[in-house]
Amino acid sequence: MADAGMLKQINLQKIRNAFLAGEPFSKTELAEKTGLSFPTVGKIVDEMVRTRQLQIVGTRNSSGGRCSRIYQYNADFRNAIAMILEGQNLDWFILDSLGMTKNQGRIEIDGDLLGTLTGLLLQARRQEPSLCCFCLGIAANTNGETVQQSFEYPQLKGMNLLKELECASGLKGSLGNDMWISAEGCWQRCRMNDHTTLISFYLGSCGFGSSFVVGGKTIKGAHQVAGEIELLPWIREAGLNANQWPDTLPETILRCILTYAIITDPDFIQLYTHPFFVDHFDEIQAQLNACFAGVQPPALLLSDDFRADYEIGLSCRAMRLMNPQEVSA
Template sequence: MNTERPHGASTLIVKDLNAQSVLRCLKEAQTATVRQLAGASGLSVVTVKAIMTSLVDQGKAFIGGKAPSGGGRPSQRYIFNEKHSLGLVIFTREVDGKDTVFLRVVDLYGQTLDSESIEIPSLGPDELETLIGEKILQFNRLQAISLGLPGIEYKGTIVSVDYKALIGIPLADRLRSRFGMPVLVENDVNAAVLGRDCEAYIYFPRKYPPGAGLLIQGTLLKGCHHFAGEIGWLPLGISWGPETADSFEDCCSAAAKVVASLTAVVDPASVVLYGEHLGKEHLQRIGELCRNLLPAQALPTLHCSEDFTADFEQGLKKILLNLLDENLLEKPLREEQIPKKKI
């Protein structure tokens, strides 16, 4: 849509809107000429050319080679600089019985530039700040952080989590203040449902009650107190833990009751299940039991994820890319340099 002359907008706002449009188009195309960007954005060639000059000066774009001319004068190509701003994904998982922190540095396309996993005996805010500070020293263009934890965050404060030192801590605000960049903290299963891009995702740990992530029309369902998805609290009379998980029939019966309960509330077209102890035989049996609990027209399609960590990480990357895009597009013609972070 042409935003060159919106009624009543100031010149500065118009310039920002135009630059945002051009930058989005260039990012989507990866490389393009001024004429191609003008066609995609609806702006004039003259306007786009001026914007591209500014974006190159800021380092958000590079000058590339010449495009094929087709008989006329060759056009200058521009390349989106995906490394202009970087982001940090942090998440925790238990690996071989040991608490492990995973750190990923990604570019504006979500490509991983640096990957590290660190075993840590205890995780608190000080340990997190140390890990983040070390990454900022390595990558001075870090501009946003997404953090995934197995717990509940409400109004910016961690109210329930496996790491007791984090409970009661306004973690997102603390990290924003400490490092001067956007920070978003998300529950592990909520991140997984985003990463998998499905409507419902249920994680069945072997030792703990299950949790669910729900994506309704593309939006995470969190509820008034961010308690949505805490399905271990459903009054189903199930004793969650290794004894139930290790019994094939008890495990399948418990999972089917959870799926049926969830279906009766949100009616998903499909449900993804994950558990280290779940296999194809479990999925088949859970489906059979669900057919006894639900009417045929309400049965969701069941899928089994093979890699919760990958789904978790992918969801955090999506969250991070949204933060980076917001930061990149805010006042695009008035950003002079990457601000220095406090470490």
């Protein structure tokens, strides 16, 4: 049985979720939408107004003759900055409390990578007083805090990058591998259910990558290296990347895709659009059909949405960080 504190949080989340769609409500309308009692709604809404989560945006006539106040979520209650580090480019965008992009830009990294990241966070804090957190996606193997391996950024190997950035900026943060984040974003974009499994493969400037998602969460493994195909010596030695690919499908790449498929038996296998995958899509499909002879093979998808999925995944992480756990009276 939930105690009073837990029940308060459950009720608060119901009210917050109603407002996060961006629609304004009176207390009466909110009680009808959430199924909570009017006194419960009134107490929580008053607290949210005091803490600036909600703002009064007008009044509305009620059947009783009195005007009801109309409340709306304060989009600038909290802000977050999401960052994508790939190659020598650092892309960033500022999100408001409703998940809408307020501002965005790109920085070309010249020299001090850590200094560039820190400088961007400090500048964002000065320009956005409500900034409370950051999310960083990076083309490297991480455990959520430390960069364990990076062929693109060897200077970061072994560094607790999350701690460095949190200490330098004073912001709460989240750090993740680009494939983890984009696959989680794909799961959200496609509105997959909690039992859906998805494998994604991507060929980018930093090489060949993959990710495995169940119920919207990435499977990272005991040592946080699940899906890091580039750690396989024969894959790394092939030097396959977004700017260089052979005319024929390498046996090593095909075997990786088929092995993943047979071991995990997913609902979907997604190949992010690249000339290499486009040219060999039918061949990969035929090999999958052969492996799953007699049963329905995983649905093979070809998607142009890697960047969109990446940004959706980062935005979801940012929204979780911005979402306060409690409202102080």
